[in-house]
Amino acid sequence: xxxxxxxxxxxxxxxxxxxxxxxxxxxxxxxxxxxxxxxxxxxxxxxxxxxxxxxxxxxxxxxxxxxxxxxxxxxxxxxxxxxxxxxxxxxxxxxxxxxxxxxxxxxxxxxxxxxxxxxxxxxxxxxxxxxxxxxxxxxxxxxxxxxxxxxxxxxxxxxxxxxxxxxxxxxxxxxxxxxxxxxxxxxxxxxxxxxxxxxxxxxxxxxxxxxxxxxxxxxxxxxxxxxxxxxxxxxxxxxxxxxxxxxxxxxxxxxxxxxxxxxxxxxxxxxxxxxxxxxxxxxxxxxxxxxxxxxxxxxxxxxxxxxxxxxxxxxxxxxxxxxxxxxxxxxxxxxxxxxxxxxxxxxxxx
Amino acid sequence: xxxxxxxxxxxxxxxxxxxxxxxxxxxxxxxxxxxxxxxxxxxxxxxxxxxxxxxxxxxxxxxxxxxxxxxxxxxxxxxxxxxxxxxxxxxxxxxxxxxxxxxxxxxxxxxxxxxxxxxxxxxxxxxxxxxxxxxxxxxxxxxxxxxxxxxxxxxxxxxxxxxxxxxxxxxxxxxxxxxxxxxxxxxxxxxxxxxxxxxxxxxxxxxxxxxxxxxxxxxxxxxxxxxxxxxxxxxxxxxxxxxxxxxxxxxxxxxxxxxxxxxxxxxxxxxxxxxxxxxxxxxxxxxxxxxxxxxxxxxxxxxxxxxxxxxxxxxxxxxxxxxxxxxxxxxxxxxxxxxxxxxxxxxxxx
Numbered sequence: 024x025x026x027x028x029x030x031x032x033x034x035x036x037x038x039x040x041x042x043x044x045x046x047x048x049x050x051x052x053x054x055x056x057x058x059x060x061x062x063x064x065x066x067x068x069x070x071x072x073x074x075x076x077x078x079x080x081x082x083x084x085x086x087x088x089x090x091x092x093x094x095x096x097x098x099x100x101x102x103x104x105x106x107x108x109x110x111x112x113x114x115x116x117x118x119x120x121x122x123x124x125x126x127x128x129x130x131x132x133x134x135x136x137x138x139x140x141x142x143x144x145x146x147x148x149x150x151x152x153x154x155x156x157x158x159x160x161x162x163x164x165x166x167x168x169x170x171x172x173x174x175x176x177x178x179x180x181x182x183x184x185x186x187x188x189x190x191x192x193x194x195x196x197x198x199x200x201x202x203x204x205x206x207x208x209x210x211x212x213x214x215x216x217x218x219x220x221x222x223x224x225x226x227x228x229x230x231x232x233x234x235x236x237x238x239x240x241x242x243x244x245x246x247x248x249x250x251x252x253x254x255x256x257x258x259x260x261x262x263x264x265x266x267x268x269x270x271x272x273x274x275x276x277x278x279x280x281x282x283x284x285x286x287x288x289x290x291x292x293x294x295x296x297x298x299x300x301x302x303x304x305x306x307x308x309x310x311x312x313x314x315x316x317x318x319x320x321x322x323x324x325x326x327x328x329x330x331x332x333x334x335x336x337x338x339x340x341x342x343x344x345x346x347x348x349x350x351x352x353x354x355x356x357x358x359x360x361x362x363x364x365x366x367x368x369x370x371x372x373x
Numbered sequence: 374x375x376x377x378x379x380x381x382x383x384x385x386x387x388x389x390x391x392x393x394x395x396x397x398x399x400x401x402x403x404x405x406x407x408x409x410x411x412x413x414x415x416x417x418x419x420x421x422x423x424x425x426x427x428x429x430x431x432x433x434x435x436x437x438x439x440x441x442x443x444x445x446x447x448x449x450x451x452x453x454x455x456x457x458x459x460x461x462x463x464x465x466x467x468x469x470x471x472x473x474x475x476x477x478x479x480x481x482x483x484x485x486x487x488x489x490x491x492x493x494x495x496x497x498x499x500x501x502x503x504x505x506x507x508x509x510x511x512x513x514x515x516x517x518x519x520x521x522x523x524x525x526x527x528x529x530x531x532x533x534x535x536x537x538x539x540x541x542x543x544x545x546x547x548x549x550x551x552x553x554x555x556x557x558x559x560x561x562x563x564x565x566x567x568x569x570x571x572x573x574x575x576x577x578x579x580x581x582x583x584x585x586x587x588x589x590x591x592x593x594x595x596x597x598x599x600x601x602x603x604x605x606x607x608x609x610x611x612x613x614x615x616x617x618x619x620x621x622x623x624x625x626x627x628x629x630x631x632x633x634x635x636x637x638x639x640x641x642x643x644x645x646x647x648x649x650x651x652x653x654x655x656x657x658x659x660x661x662x663x664x665x666x667x668x669x670x671x672x673x674x675x676x677x678x679x680x681x682x683x684x685x686x687x688x689x690x691x692x693x694x695x696x697x698x699x700x701x702x703x704x705x706x707x708x709x710x711x712x713x714x715x716x717x718x719x720x721x722x723x
Contacts, residue, residue: 035703038710041710062703063444076710076713091443094413126494127480130479130484134480135414144494148499298524298571351569352383353384353385355384357429357430358388359388361430364426
């Protein structure tokens with residue numbers, strides 16, 4: 024089995040994605056290809072020995088082989104422009120944030136018929152927006168924190184009281200996020216968030232909330248779950264901390280929680296996951312408040328695929344590959360055009 | 374100004390899309406290119422003289438020039454594999470249904486930096502699903518008919534009473550849609566709809582409901598609206614009728630309605646359109662029940678761009694082109710990787 028790790032992208036999390044791919048390289052035991060999408064959206068085939076952060080920061084990757092997306096795969100131009108196909112069984116979408124999680128990569132791969140691990144278009148769009156994630160959770164009957172969505176024209180809060188957390192609606196990372204303790208600080212926090220997005224979501228900020236992360240996917244064996252982790256967090260996971268988080272290569276401690284809570288988290292995860300997220304290995308971050316499970320966010324391309332939450336990550340991947348959703352093939356047979364031509368014999372659309 | 378009409382696609386509305394492009398060819402006065410996406414998603418440059426339905430039904434298009442999507446445009450391979458770019462100012466997305474309206478084409482063009490008239494990714498995904506359209510309308514404070522969403526595992530209705538209309542959640546056309554007058558007919562209608570989609574939406578069927586269509590877009594002049602049309606419909610717009618509908622080349626009669634209703638429709642349209650549908654010329658189909666405006670559906674790629682609703686369609690297009698949304702450019706400068714390399718001097722990610 025050969026997996027192609029796709030990373031980079033035109034995204035605020037471009038650098039984190041590089042770290043994510045370098046980390047996964049040390050974890051995965053199968054044969055690997057490395058496909059880098061630079062900030063201008065050129066694709067390059069990166070040799071394994073060049074998979075170091077400096078190779079990208081220095082721009083050395085530009086000497087590597089250019090790849091082009093075509094039907095059924097990535098090709099490179101060989102002798103006299105003859106194109107050859109890069110050989111792999113599936114791509115792992117490790118582009119975090121824009122491009123990777125907003126539906127673009129899913130669209131490219133579905134359109135060009137390339138098997139991939141990652142969220143499909145609808146799953147991407149719904150989990151990429153924090154407001155749409157709320158709607159998704161609500162339709163799966165999972166609670167979330169109360170919220171208000173603001174726009175540059177409508178910056179007034181109606182119901183929520185301080186302290187608050189202010190977030191751009193569409194960014195995956197912690198960029199543009201502020202905790203606001205009083206009305207005086209709100210305007211500045213909104214300015215910061217609107218610098219990144221034209222939609223901003225505001226929620227109550229609850230310090231020391233109990234938080235649990237759970238990863239999983241639908242595999243050939245049915246739903247499979249990781250251990251539950253209680254992440255050790257500062258108030259806000261800032262970019263530096265997140266950066267280190269994405270490079271975790273060891274396994275983490277399982278949270279000490281009751282079986283009842285664990286099953287509740289499994290159930291909530293399944294309700295959110297099925298069927299929209301099939302094909303993706305997803306991490307859901309939950310809050311538990313007064314014994315009630317609330318969804319915080321869905322990470323449809325978690326850092327280094329959240330491998331550190333699984334006891335046998337390398338065995339899971341082939342089972343996930345067997346369960347990738349298939350596109351409904353639509354048969355185009357020109358029945359209508361042919362019937363109109365035959366029956367009516369009209370000139371106009373012949 | 375040169376526009377490239379993109380049509381075809383892996384879609385149940387593939388043939389309708391061909392009709393849509395042939396029709397628009399006779400309407401648009403600017404220079405045109407024709408890009409056909411066949412059912413296997415190969416792109417072809419179609420000469421103007423070959424823009425006849427038979428050219429596609431016969432498979433003759435396969436002798437035309439193959440096009441490839443690359444950064445900044447469509448290219449073709451010339452002498453010794455040298456690639457040349459197809460010259461146009463913008464693409465008009467005329468792929469109806471899947472591919473064109475589900476977010477794939479929007480993703481391709483955003484990723485490859487190709488200017489286009491059509492819905493962007495989020496707008497596509499939300500208007501492509503009838504359930505998500507309901508959520509979108511609700512957040513814009515526009516009413517819709519009550520509904521229930523069913524899945525293959527959950528086929529029981531809870532609240533609605535007969536007669537009902539049963540529709541696949543995701544198809545643009547009338548395929549798989551049934552009117553159901555009694556419980557006995559429901560199972561069959563659900564079987565039909567589930568043959569096309571794994572999500573089905575059921576609504577009350579209201580015969581002889583007042584229906585009004587309104588098209589519009591944000592242009593360099595602000596919001597611009599078409600006339601309001603009261604479509605002459607049979608109970609259900611079947612595929613044959615829709616086929617003819619997409620080939621309309623004349624202009625239609627304006628509905629005789631009060632200024633109050635007209636302004637109400639304008640307001641509802643704007644609330645739904647802004648800012649998500651910017652870049653697209655959209656047609657919204659509204660119901661009016663007891664003097665209340667309800668959204669029925671949003672067509673983000675209406676047949677032949679609903680040109681027949683506009684008094685000067687050819688003048689509108691350049692104004693729309695001037696108002697196409699620009700992508701927020703993200704600057705990737707490797708600050709984090711560089712700061713880690715400099716400050717920590719660690720070996721691991723160098």
